[in-house]
Amino acid sequence: LTAARDANETTMNAEDCATLHERLDLEAEGALPPREAAALARHLAGCADCRAEREALARLHRALAASRLPVRDGFAERVMAALPAAGWEARHPRAWRLPLALLVLLAGSAAALAGVSSARRSPGAP
Amino acid sequence: MNRGSGSPSDEELVTAVLGGDRDRFGDLVERYQGRLVNYLVRLLRNLDEAHEMAQEVFLKVYQALDRYDPRYRFSTWLFRVAQNAAIDQIRRRRLKLVSMHRQDEGDDEGRDWDLPSGERGPYGALRNVERGAAIQDAIDALPWEYRELIVLRHYGELSYEDIARVKEMPLGTVKNKLFRGRQMLKEKLAEFLVD
Secondary structure, eight states: HHHHHHHHHHHHHHHHHHHHHHHHHHHTTTTHHHHHHHHHHHHHHHHHHHHHHHHHHHHHHHHHHOOOOOTTTTTTHHHHSSTTTTTTGGGHHHHHHHHHHHHHHHHHHHHHEEEEEHHHHHOOOO | OOOOSSSSSSSHHHHHHHOOOOOOHHHHHHHHHHHHHHOOOHHHHHHHHHHHHHHHHHHHHHTGGGGEEEEEEHHHHHHHHHHHHHHHHHHHOOSSSSSSOSSSSSGGGGGGGGOOOOOOOHHHHHHHHHHHHHHHHHHSSSSSHHHHHHHHHHHSSSOOOHHHHTTTTHHHHHHHHHHHHHHHHHHGGGGOOOO
């Protein structure tokens, strides 16, 4: 009975750790809700394997961030110099541009408001 | 993309450009050039091509700016255009999307990809070159569905929500694929992930 119980607890711990690795991944991204983060911290205090996993993840994030390359000097200037004299402007007479810009701004504001409202309904997203 | 209070949002910059202030497009280029070039270089494995394609993407976006749908984020649109351009380019080069592993002389380009780090001296520099090449190889070895999400997240620096929009995937799927992708990377890079 004792052996069976120990085996069962071992399996449960293994499952817990595997599940918690997903939470560690979210934690590394700053995307873990505070309540789950507190539970994770309690588990980490007593689990060396998960602490090692957390450190390995942090190292991976640092290595990926450090592998970003600098953009070559003058890139933005070259892009601006290559812009066509009449790109989207050719489709719109000058008189239409202000109303078009206002339309974009209004629609963007509406979308942002909708986004805020949606984010309030679904916490936990990064 | 949310910016600090002193910095105009992407949508405000688009509005300014559409109102006739063409130079504000330069602000958008400055804002996204690093993320776009890094995203493209990890997919194309060529720094020159990544810069050329990033320029093409900016020009394409500029030319279609009046068709920008402000219900979506500018970053989502930009990276969707970039993604399509990169995939077209990869197809044109007839490279396999899964497990691309270059074996021609172009592999020398990896030497440009030294990681900036505090490691000094010849051994530190060699370690950086090796680690840079190992990271690229590990990314290349990922199945495409994981690879493009990893690159969008870690080099395009898109949020999970933006990735879900670019890929038209549920947010939970994005989280799961990124988790699995990072697990694969961690295994492949184990020997380099030591301080």
